[in-house]
Amino acid sequence: MSDRKADHDFVRTCKSVATRQSLYVEKLQNHPGAASLDLTQVGSGDEVRVRHLACSPTTCQRLREMGFCENALVTKIRGGADLVCWVCGTRVALSARLAKQILVEHVDGKS
Amino acid sequence: MSQDSPKRWIAVVGNPNAGKSTLFNALTGLRQRVGNYPGVTVEKHTGTAFTLHGEAIELIDLPGMYSMAARSPDEEIAVKVLRGESAGLPKPDAVLCVVDASNLERNLFLVTQVMELGLPVLVALNMVDVAEARGIRLHPDQLSEKLGVSFIPTQAHRGKGLVELRAALGQRLLKPGPRQWTMPPPLAVAVGQIASAWRQSEPSELRAEGKALELLAGSNVGPDGARKLATAWRERFRKEAYDWSASVVHARYEYVRKLLGEAGIGSGKLGGTWTDWIDAVVLHPVAGWTVLVGMMLALFVSIFSIAGYPMGWIDDAFVWIGGVMQGALPAGLFRDLLIDGILAGVGGVVIFLPQILILFFFLGLLEDSGYLARAAFLLDRVMHRVGLSGKSFIPLLSSYACAIPGIMATRTVEDPKDRLTTILVAPLMSCSARIPVYTTLLAAAVPVALVPVWGKAAAMLGLYVLGTGTAFILAWLFRKKLLGGGSPPLILELPPYRMPSFQTVSLRMWERAILFLRRAGTVILALSIVLWFLSSFPNTSDDPTEKLAGSFAGQMGHWLEPILRPLGFDWRIGIGLVASLAAREVFVSTMSIVYHVGGEEEGLVTAMRSATWPDGALIYTPLTCLALLVFYVYALQCLSTVAVAKRETGGWKWPVFMLLYMTGLAYLAAWLVQVVGRGLGFS
Numbered sequence: 001m002s003d004r005k006a007d008h009d010f011v012r013t014c015k016s017v018a019t020r021q022s023l024y025v026e027k028l029q030n031h032p033g034a035a036s037l038d039l040t041q042v043g044s045g046d047e048v049r050v051r052h053l054a055c056s057p058t059t060c061q062r063l064r065e066m067g068f069c070e071n072a073l074v075t076k077i078r079g080g081a082d083l084v085c086w087v088c089g090t091r092v093a094l095s096a097r098l099a100k101q102i103l104v105e106h107v108d109g110k111s
Numbered sequence: 112m113s114q115d116s117p118k119r120w121i122a123v124v125g126n127p128n129a130g131k132s133t134l135f136n137a138l139t140g141l142r143q144r145v146g147n148y149p150g151v152t153v154e155k156h157t158g159t160a161f162t163l164h165g166e167a168i169e170l171i172d173l174p175g176m177y178s179m180a181a182r183s184p185d186e187e188i189a190v191k192v193l194r195g196e197s198a199g200l201p202k203p204d205a206v207l208c209v210v211d212a213s214n215l216e217r218n219l220f221l222v223t224q225v226m227e228l229g230l231p232v233l234v235a236l237n238m239v240d241v242a243e244a245r246g247i248r249l250h251p252d253q254l255s256e257k258l259g260v261s262f263i264p265t266q267a268h269r270g271k272g273l274v275e276l277r278a279a280l281g282q283r284l285l286k287p288g289p290r291q292w293t294m295p296p297p298l299a300v301a302v303g304q305i306a307s308a309w310r311q312s313e314p315s316e317l318r319a320e321g322k323a324l325e326l327l328a329g330s331n332v333g334p335d336g337a338r339k340l341a342t343a344w345r346e347r348f349r350k351e352a353y354d355w356s357a358s359v360v361h362a363r364y365e366y367v368r369k370l371l372g373e374a375g376i377g378s379g380k381l382g383g384t385w386t387d388w389i390d391a392v393v394l395h396p397v398a399g400w401t402v403l404v405g406m407m408l409a410l411f412v413s414i415f416s417i418a419g420y421p422m423g424w425i426d427d428a429f430v431w432i433g434g435v436m437q438g439a440l441p442a443g444l445f446r447d448l449l450i451d452g453i454l455a456g457v458g459g460v461v462i463f464l465p466q467i468l469i470l471f472f473f474l475g476l477l478e479d480s481g482y483l484a485r486a487a488f489l490l491d492r493v494m495h496r497v498g499l500s501g502k503s504f505i506p507l508l509s510s511y512a513c514a515i516p517g518i519m520a521t522r523t524v525e526d527p528k529d530r531l532t533t534i535l536v537a538p539l540m541s542c543s544a545r546i547p548v549y550t551t552l553l554a555a556a557v558p559v560a561l562v563p564v565w566g567k568a569a570a571m572l573g574l575y576v577l578g579t580g581t582a583f584i585l586a587w588l589f590r591k592k593l594l595g596g597g598s599p600p601l602i603l604e605l606p607p608y609r610m611p612s613f614q615t616v617s618l619r620m621w622e623r624a625i626l627f628l629r630r631a632g633t634v635i636l637a638l639s640i641v642l643w644f645l646s647s648f649p650n651t652s653d654d655p656t657e658k659l660a661g662s663f664a665g666q667m668g669h670w671l672e673p674i675l676r677p678l679g680f681d682w683r684i685g686i687g688l689v690a691s692l693a694a695r696e697v698f699v700s701t702m703s704i705v706y707h708v709g710g711e712e713e714g715l716v717t718a719m720r721s722a723t724w725p726d727g728a729l730i731y732t733p734l735t736c737l738a739l740l741v742f743y744v745y746a747l748q749c750l751s752t753v754a755v756a757k758r759e760t761g762g763w764k765w766p767v768f769m770l771l772y773m774t775g776l777a778y779l780a781a782w783l784v785q786v787v788g789r790g791l792g793f794s
Contacts, residue, residue, distance in 0.1 A: 053357075055600075057354075057356075058182065059599075059600060059602075060357065061180065061356055061357070061360070062177070062182060062525075062602060063602065064357060064360040064361070064364075065177045065178040065180075065217075065220065065360060066177055066217065066602060066604070067216065067217050067364075069357070069360050069361050069364050070357070070361055071361070072364070077387075077390075078390070078394060080396060081396070081491075081492050082488060082491050082492065082501075082601060084390070084394065084488070084605060088214060088216040088217040088378065089213055089214040089215070089216060089217070089245075089247075089378040090214045090217065090604055090605075090606075091386070091390075091604070091605040091606075091607075092602065092603070092604055092605065093484070093487075093488045093491070093501070093601060093602070093603045093604075093605055094600070094601060094602055095491055095495065095500070095501075095600045095601040097600055098600035098601070098602065
């Protein structure tokens, strides 16, 4: 495979991934269904799947490292001004304004 | 390994609160501080451990970290040691990863990163009892087979698994095999090219892939060609809006989940545990605050009620020693030095040891039970309003014990402005050194018999609330007006509760007692001797009051009096304020020397209550005592705090600012107390 073709393939893959990401965010923001929820809107005791993180890159990275990565299962233990979630076998406290930036969907598809 | 071989250095790493320091203590016999909240260890510590065959190895206990991408100063320390970039320490020969068996998914995420360092790795599967209690079935053999590194089950706090761990450490540890997680396609191309460029410059480099990822993450260490390629790829990813770091985290977690699934290890059940039941109360918006305030009140009631008995015994002991000295020694300078200098100075402070131990007993319970992180959670809303995150509350709460560990604990705070603000306000939290001052002045302000225990406890709580409230207000001011920026969001791990360890709590109290007594036997003893000399010479009169007034200390006090008079303080208080610049508790020992009361607490309070101005008016009126209390709530009378603030902020600018603003605030607040008090008709 020539370098030129490899380069072309790479750009295509990148664009494909980036497009998928942006389309997904758009879908999350516009779709009235289950996928448009953020973590504050979920009831206590509900299990949800993380679909997208919409915070600053540094915060996103720390959230991912602590288990809140895309597709991870999270159970909200306690709501209110700040939240407590169960993720990767531990309880993690999050401020509500951060929880608003974690977009999720119910695992059983309920809204 | 032969006797002549150099010692092997093994780094102990893992997620926060995985039990690293507990395991380190168990292996080395040392007593590093442990606790049940993330961020107890903020500094590297070394200690010697022995393998089963008697080989000595050097263990390096490191602060906890969630990943190799350091985001706070404590994590930076750990990463630098692992990369061999830490001054004064060699690059580790191997890594002992301590993982929390009840939380394997996230802990193994870090292990996959550590394995890419190219060092031999051994994994201590710690807290297996907690995992089993949560219904998690562990299969260490399968984990070892699949990950290619040895897993040793341990319960560090009970000393279980240590024999197996020592045996494993004595064997030749294997380097991990090649990467097993699948790199996402766009990134694989970049990493392949950068790693290839690295190998062209350094053909012997075995972990070029891992280093290529580090270069992409922003590291500057590597051959020119590889570095330029990494910069170009980073730029390209940015233009293409491709979040490569997210895809790496995702790929690692996918791999770990698959691995755990194949090994038949679940994540345990949620709910129905003690932790859930206790959290339902202590995290409740109303009940939680009631519990917090109730605990603080219980602490202060204990300080005045329970501590009263041992304080009385110490008081009696010093009175007896003074009496023996008085009878046994001939009158003269030497007897004066022993009774009026050393016994008064040291005894006046040592008497408060029981109160300080009670404070540390309560703090130990909070730290070891897991409640501390809950208090931070509860206070996050308040902290957010003043521009800080709840995470800053843990260093602030530590400052109730002493501002020095409190300031060091700010290393866990990721945001630099958040950290600086926390450092600047931490000394406003009333530390244990203020207890002797508060107790003495409260007793001088109101006759002891007239105030019930709960009244004194409430007054003490009020002083703590005053310091804490002012710290929050100033944090808001510094954050909004001086440093700028918004408050960072709270992300904090809440550990499961556990029964506080009697050994851990009593060890903390013991260490504090030794530190306090050592300080009394060194700094306070030395200052007492100096102060006795300054208050005894030149000897201008036989009358004790005139003699003190004419002494060097008296002259200095008189020189200060015009500055202190608006606050209601006389020249003798001035001597106490200057002497306690080094450490707050020296105020009490100084006043004991100034009023010639030996080591008796009651004697000092009586002397202070009867002290008068030249016109016969009482000096220690309730209003003046209140002004003096407020002064000590705010003043930075601690040179050690200034020194540690200089080290943590990297220069003199902020410690000098801290000293100036706290001294100015103390003066202004004490003056306001006098002005407002007199305006309201108090004297």
